[in-house]
Amino acid sequence: MGGHIDCYLDCSSFYGYLTLLYLLKQREQLLAHHVTVDFHPIFLGGVNVGSGNKPPWTLPAKAAYGVFDGARAKKYHGDIAMEAPPFFPPLTLLPQRALCFIKSHHPPSTFEQTFHLLFHALWTPPSQINVTQAPLLRSVLASSNLYTEGQVEEILVKAGEKEWKDKLLDNTKKVLEQGAFGAPWMWVRNEEGKEEPFFGSDRFHFMWEYLGIPWQDIEILSPKEGEKAKL
């Protein structure tokens, strides 16, 4: 057994938030199977444009179905309090560029906690925070205890610089080349060194199969830890 999951996310994506929470929760079990996970920021708007796709909520039938699907997903993942913010859809270039800088200049755990923090800020009712606006992004980062005041200012400055704009663009182009049309997008290598894409927060059983992990080993502790899932 063994393998690697590259998980590409935008904090504007509801299902991306569920994916981050789920993979972080499963990380130890995955490591026990020699499977590592790495998260990467992308710009979902660019993936939509680049692939010729449209966000599902722009098609009335998909938007109507999404009400059921979203409620079921939240329940499955442990009744997480998540609601689309009143300012949906957020244009997340600024926080996603900031995350690109953070990923390369801060420890992996800080980067992952910040990704979580930004998802949480955008999606947690009743007072979702619009971290696409610099002052609000600054106050969310500053209140996290992850960064000094100076580090927060540096992140804000770097998020406006070409290097980190280009990094977000490169990540987005990379997934488009892999065939991405939405998020969450995952590129997975198995123990034979073979690679395949996986789309969505609801395909993990296929992924475990691909990785050679008896999927009950993972699912048995999900979504409610300690409770045996009905297999």
Ligand SMILES: N[C@@H](CCC(=O)N[C@@H](CS)C(=O)NCC(=O)O)C(=O)O
């Ligand atoms: N069935 C997937 C749906 C994921 C999804 O709808 N993702 C949105 C962004 S939040 C997207 O990019 N969708 C593109 C599409 O469905 O074509 C899941 O449960 O995760």
